[in-house]
Amino acid sequence: MWKGIDVSDNQGVIDWEQVATAKVSFAILRSVRWSGKTDYQFAVNLEGCRKYGIPVSVYKYTYATTPEAARQEAQQVVELLRSDDVTSTMVWWDVEDKDVLRPLGAAKLTECIRAAREVITAAGYGFGLYVGLYVYKERWFDFNAFAGTRLWIARYYRGYRTMRFDDEPDQKFKPDVDGDISGWQYTSCGEIPGIKGDVDLDIAYEDPMLWSQPAVEPGVIYTVSVADVWTKELAEIARQQFAARGIVGVVHKVKILG
Structure with a gap:
């Protein structure tokens, strides 16, 4: 297993030297905000990860309610990655908004995710899904339509109690799904040197370096x-x-x- 973090400009300015010293194995960076603008700390976070050899992938919290909107969001991510010379990485499509996405129904949301995947993979990037365990259990969309797609799932088994990065999460609380998962976000109240305040902590069940490999040809x-x-x-x-x-x-x- 590999332990890492996912961050955005909510964490402010990060001291990546300290983060690297804490033996972080990977970082997942927020790419594009709801407005379509780049996460305010993306450039410096990417630079820090590159400087200290921390494998990087990115995530996009989606608000898309139509396939057209999903393609536009995905294209914004692609353009950002290309502008920063990120030639191959994993893009995690974050599907969790209860107010915007759950009311769509499974069929419409599935089509939106398919549209995003089409754009991401056509650009040569990997495509993964990030969801809360409740999204999976409630079947917000057709998970069978994304068979073989990497899954990163959130389940906070200790509520909002602080967990240090060197604490070991209890594997008996690993998200229970049909098949394997690539990652588990086990707390949103993590503590790690180099970051002030709370940060999400994650476990990867496969080498995160694989997430930086060129995407396979879709279809x-x-x-x-x-x-x-x-x-x-x-x-x-x-x-x-x-x-x-x-x-x-x-x-x-x-x-x-x-």
């Missing part, structure tokens, strides 16, 4: 076969011909439609 899989033939006899002939040339398979790129 594309690869298969390997010897040849595409109609009969068993032709298949055997093709196998022998390929084997004589030292070829054990042919790679096919398959576009998934629909």
